Amino acid sequence: MKTQTLKGFRxxxxxxxxKREYILDVLKKVFTSYGxxxxxxxxxxxxxxxTGKYGDEGDKLMYRxxxxxxxxxxxxxxxxxxxxxVVAQYQNDLSMPFKRYQIQPVFRADKPQKGRYREFLxxxxxxxxxxxxxxxxxxxxIAAKSYELLGFKNFKILLNDRAVFGKTPTKAIMIIxxxxxxxxxxxxxxxxxxxxxxxxxxxxxxxxxxxxxxxTMKVAARLGTKEQNLEFSPTLARGLDYYTGTIIEVESPxxxxxxxxxxxxxxxxxxxxxxxxYPAVGFSFGFDRIIExxxxxxxFPKDLNKTKVLVTIFNLELADKSAEIASKLRVNxxxxxxxxxxxxxxxxxxxYADKKNIPYVIMLGPKEIEKNCLTIKNxxxxxxxxxxxxxxxxxxxx
Amino acid sequence: MKTQTLKGFRxxxxxxxxKREYILDVLKKVFTSYGxxxxxxxxxxxxxxxTGKYGDEGDKLMYRxxxxxxxxxxxxxxxxxxxxxVVAQYQNDLSMPFKRYQIQPVFRADKPQKGRYREFLxxxxxxxxxxxxxxxxxxxxIAAKSYELLGFKNFKILLNDRAVFGKTPTKAIMIIxxxxxxxxxxxxxxxxxxxxxxxxxxxxxxxxxxxxxxxTMKVAARLGTKEQNLEFSPTLARGLDYYTGTIIEVESPxxxxxxxxxxxxxxxxxxxxxxxxYPAVGFSFGFDRIIExxxxxxxFPKDLNKTKVLVTIFNLELADKSAEIASKLRVNxxxxxxxxxxxxxxxxxxxYADKKNIPYVIMLGPKEIEKNCLTIKNxxxxxxxxxxxxxxxxxxxx
Numbered sequence: 001m002k003t004q005t006l007k008g009f010r011x012x013x014x015x016x017x018x019k020r021e022y023i024l025d026v027l028k029k030v031f032t033s034y035g036x037x038x039x040x041x042x043x044x045x046x047x048x049x050x051t052g053k054y055g056d057e058g059d060k061l062m063y064r065x066x067x068x069x070x071x072x073x074x075x076x077x078x079x080x081x082x083x084x085x086v087v088a089q090y091q092n093d094l095s096m097p098f099k100r101y102q103i104q105p106v107f108r109a110d111k112p113q114k115g116r117y118r119e120f121l122x123x124x125x126x127x128x129x130x131x132x133x134x135x136x137x138x139x140x141x142i143a144a145k146s147y148e149l150l151g152f153k154n155f156k157i158l159l160n161d162r163a164v165f166g167k168t169p170t171k172a173i174m175i176i177x178x179x180x181x182x183x184x185x186x187x188x189x190x191x192x193x194x195x196x197x198x199x200x201x202x203x204x205x206x207x208x209x210x211x212x213x214x215x216t217m218k219v220a221a222r223l224g225t226k227e228q229n230l231e232f233s234p235t236l237a238r239g240l241d242y243y244t245g246t247i248i249e250v251e252s253p254x255x256x257x258x259x260x261x262x263x264x265x266x267x268x269x270x271x272x273x274x275x276x277x278y279p280a281v282g283f284s285f286g287f288d289r290i291i292e293x294x295x296x297x298x299x300f301p302k303d304l305n306k307t308k309v310l311v312t313i314f315n316l317e318l319a320d321k322s323a324e325i326a327s328k329l330r331v332n333x334x335x336x337x338x339x340x341x342x343x344x345x346x347x348x349x350x351x352y353a354d355k356k357n358i359p360y361v362i363m364l365g366p367k368e369i370e371k372n373c374l375t376i377k378n379x380x381x382x383x384x385x386x387x388x389x390x391x392x393x394x395x396x397x398x
Numbered sequence: 399m400k401t402q403t404l405k406g407f408r409x410x411x412x413x414x415x416x417k418r419e420y421i422l423d424v425l426k427k428v429f430t431s432y433g434x435x436x437x438x439x440x441x442x443x444x445x446x447x448x449t450g451k452y453g454d455e456g457d458k459l460m461y462r463x464x465x466x467x468x469x470x471x472x473x474x475x476x477x478x479x480x481x482x483x484v485v486a487q488y489q490n491d492l493s494m495p496f497k498r499y500q501i502q503p504v505f506r507a508d509k510p511q512k513g514r515y516r517e518f519l520x521x522x523x524x525x526x527x528x529x530x531x532x533x534x535x536x537x538x539x540i541a542a543k544s545y546e547l548l549g550f551k552n553f554k555i556l557l558n559d560r561a562v563f564g565k566t567p568t569k570a571i572m573i574i575x576x577x578x579x580x581x582x583x584x585x586x587x588x589x590x591x592x593x594x595x596x597x598x599x600x601x602x603x604x605x606x607x608x609x610x611x612x613x614t615m616k617v618a619a620r621l622g623t624k625e626q627n628l629e630f631s632p633t634l635a636r637g638l639d640y641y642t643g644t645i646i647e648v649e650s651p652x653x654x655x656x657x658x659x660x661x662x663x664x665x666x667x668x669x670x671x672x673x674x675x676y677p678a679v680g681f682s683f684g685f686d687r688i689i690e691x692x693x694x695x696x697x698f699p700k701d702l703n704k705t706k707v708l709v710t711i712f713n714l715e716l717a718d719k720s721a722e723i724a725s726k727l728r729v730n731x732x733x734x735x736x737x738x739x740x741x742x743x744x745x746x747x748x749x750y751a752d753k754k755n756i757p758y759v760i761m762l763g764p765k766e767i768e769k770n771c772l773t774i775k776n777x778x779x780x781x782x783x784x785x786x787x788x789x790x791x792x793x794x795x796x
Contacts, residue, residue: 003447003487003671006471009440011484013491014498017436021426028419033728035705035735035756038415042407042517043441043473043503044461049401063442065463068507073404075441086409089401093411095753097738100412105441109466119440130738134717138736222721223736224729273401307433319532323620330431331622337433338621340495340525340532355493358433 008110008118018304019291020121023150024103027123027285030146031101034138036125039100041082047072053081053272061108075107079124080269080282087128088273096129115258115288126282128270133212136246136265136281137219143250143261143283144225150290151299152252155260157225158233160247161213162265165204165237172196176204177237207234216246242266248283255293261285303359308396309336310353314365316342322364325374325389329362332393353379360396406508406516416702417689418519421548422501425521425683428544429499432536434523437498439480445470451479451670459506473505477522478667478680485526486671494527513656513686524680526668531610534644534663534679535617541648541659541681542623548688549697552652555623556631558645559611560663563602563635570594574602575635605632614644640664646681653691659683701757706794707734708751712763714740720762723772723787727760730791751777758794 005011012020028038047064054062054077063075076082079102087094103123110116125142127135140157147155165173175190179201182190188198209217209232217230236247245265252260263283270278294300311326313319319342326338337358339349346363353361363375368386376392377384387395403409410418426436445462452460452475461473474480477500485492501521508514523540525533538555545553563571573588577599580588586596607615607630615628634645643663650658661681668676692698709724711717717740724736735756737747744761751759761773766784774790775782785793 003483004444005440005487006442006444006465006469009442011440011487012436012438013484013488014435014437017438020438021436032704033731033733035708035733037412037705038410038419039412040410040415040418042403042409043505044404044407044517046402046404063465067404067461071404085401086411089403089409090411095750099735107441119442127738132738132740134721134736134738134740137721138738219718219721222718222725224725306430307435310433320617320620323532323535323617327620327622333431335431335433337497338532338536340528340530340536342530342532352493 006118008112008116010117010119016291018306019295019300020287022300022304023287023290023294024123026149027103027146028101030142030149031125033145034099034142036099036101036142039083039086039102040104041076041079041086041102043076043104044073045076045082045085047074049085050074050077050081054078061110063107063109076104077108078106079104079122080126080266081272083124083126083128084270084272087270087278091274091276097135098128099126100128101125115292117288121287123285123287124282126280128278128280130281131267131279133216134219136216137223137225139263139281139283140216140220140230140246140248141223141225143248143263143285144220144229146285147250147252147260148229150294151297152254152260152293154254155229155250155252156231157229158231158236158249158251159213159217160233160236161210162243162245162247163210163212164207164234168200168204169196170241172200173237176201176235179235201235204234209234213246238262238264242269244268246281252293254297257292258289259286260289260293305357305359307335307337307356307358309334309360309362310349310356310358311336311338311362312346312349312364313339313342313344314346314363318364318366318369321369325362325364328389329393329396334393334396350377350379362392404516406510406514408515408517414689416704417693417698418685420698420702421685421688421692422521424547425501425544426499428540428547429523431543432497432540434497434499434540437481437484437500438502439474439477439484439500441474441502442471443474443480443483445472447483448472448475448479452476459508461505461507474502475506476504477502477520478524478664479670481522481524481526482668482670485668485676489672489674495533496526497523498526499523513690515686519685521683521685522680524678526676526678528679529665529677531614532617534614535621535623537661537679537681538614538618538628538644538646539621539623541646541661541683542618542627544683545648545650545658546627548692549695550650550652550658550691553627553648553650553658554629555627556629556634556647556649557611557615558631558634559608560641560643560645561608561610562605562632566598566602567594568639570598571635574599574633577633599633602632607632611644636660636662640667642666644679650691652695655690656687657684658687658691703755703757705733705735705754705756707732707758707760708747708754708756709734709736709760710744710747710762711737711740711742712744712761716762716764716767719767723760723762726787727791727794732791732794748775748777760790 243264244267247264249262250260265281267279270280329336361377641662642665645662647660648658663679665677668678727734759775
């Protein structure tokens, strides 16, 4: 019997799944504080809805098949095209501007490699229906607040305006966009090889920020974004066909292995299914990259494990008492696991608590019954004391 | 351009998506309070892992296809077979008992009809590796606490023990299981038509609870489950092939349109991929049914809308001030939406707040600047007063 997962697909055992939940809790809290609301779309769509929207490469990497009813269907490839469909399909029901977050897995039949998966969670915020700089600023402010609350110290929100590139040909912009990856010398070489004047690079590098981007940055600051987190980056493009105004990318010098997220203004996309045009600006958090970075930089809280106590069982006779204690701890808002097997040795129960990183263990044997107390063991220090239920509550809560 | 979803697949616009998030928050809180931890498995599995595990019907309803690499793959059909795979694949990494929750969409190419979808969220808790009654009791206690916290008043947790059926043939049990749906007369008729003594029904109905089930119910009570929520139901079977001990089903007389969840002990399933046997007990919350019931019974909190304030913009000149107020409200933990367009009429902004059910609107015009105050409007009562920022914070928080 095969017990393997498909290449590029992952199981998340509790340790990893808890990291994922932690990040999502933080992000949702920030999104909600800005009035953004959740949206969910189906995993499967009519193939027609998705094909042709992501270029040839996208069509190639898309999971597509014929369903049992002979319909051509495809798995979610991103969350922007479904958003465009939703905006067209429910235009009378949605209030504009429509500020939504969407956090669902997407599927790409890409070559799996380090950090690249065939199923991965996308985590997007977008404002549809506003062409104002304040919309861009708000997206930037939410991104900044999110990385800050996740614990990133030195992150930079790189910003550019598509207008900075003026009439520079697309091909040349794509080469200049690689500056960080390949360095100035190779950019110039590639520009030359492609028949462009290598001096364009320096011209672009010397560009000043546009009036529009300055305004956006000013509003972001009013919304609480720290200036040291914002940086004008005139060579930033991130796939020019897509963005029409602001371009955003987040990176951290503490984790120089790629960007932690990106986005920008894309005014010509969301109207693709309707007769109307919808200006839009959004940001996509690089979920897997963020987990990697936070793991390496030790940014996850120590008590990611939410279980605070294991209540052990001394023997069958005292099992009821242990169950009652567990129940009382939960009533006091303490997450408590109860050992289930009255025949287990105490050693086995302590080992379990240790392996699961449960910080406290409560023991309740004949001695404790006689003295009308409980024994609590701190699994980190090994300290073990007898105490009353009330004092134990206080101890665990602090 | 098609802007439609596939039959049996759904978009969840913010109003519905917020209901879903609310329920999941409540459930996860309960699961966590019992020490249960999250697990996630891939949407796609090797077809071999899933086929043959759900019977002929399951194989027929499964979404299966050949991926771009020529692999036969299938979409997640439930969360129990993936759990069995995980237990086999990581047996050395998992601490036993393994108490996990899993909340992911599953896919079934079933005929769509009211309340039946082709993609729907499953929400499961399972304890693997314990054959003790306390494991069953804990699952029951978690279910009870969950429905209670979701606001259900009169729910019943129907309980049975597979042993109650003794040597009754499977076919007869399946007929008796339909008692609630079709009534005693038709059950007896069907029993007779299938060559069974119709008197079996009454025999089963008169059965007493088993010693094991009594113990389970006793422990559930110790864990805080109210006796009035538990009911022995000797005719309950829920697909006998699966369950080996306790059988659980939850229903509410206030919502008589089907069960709100179900589960039980299944000791012969989780070992399917390994040489070892793993006793297990679990419960699956009927997520869509719960949403339907809570909507009809009015159990969702009134402030499901988490945005508390819309800060309006009087004109371009005062836009900065509004942004600052919005930012300050957020610093005070008040979820705040900021209007984005400085050219909008106040009427339009108020309409937006009204449509989105935002309870308060803050206005800041030249009059307020002069008086050094803010105007706050209660959107429900229409009351509109001038006040200081500090007083407004207090007002909104209460």
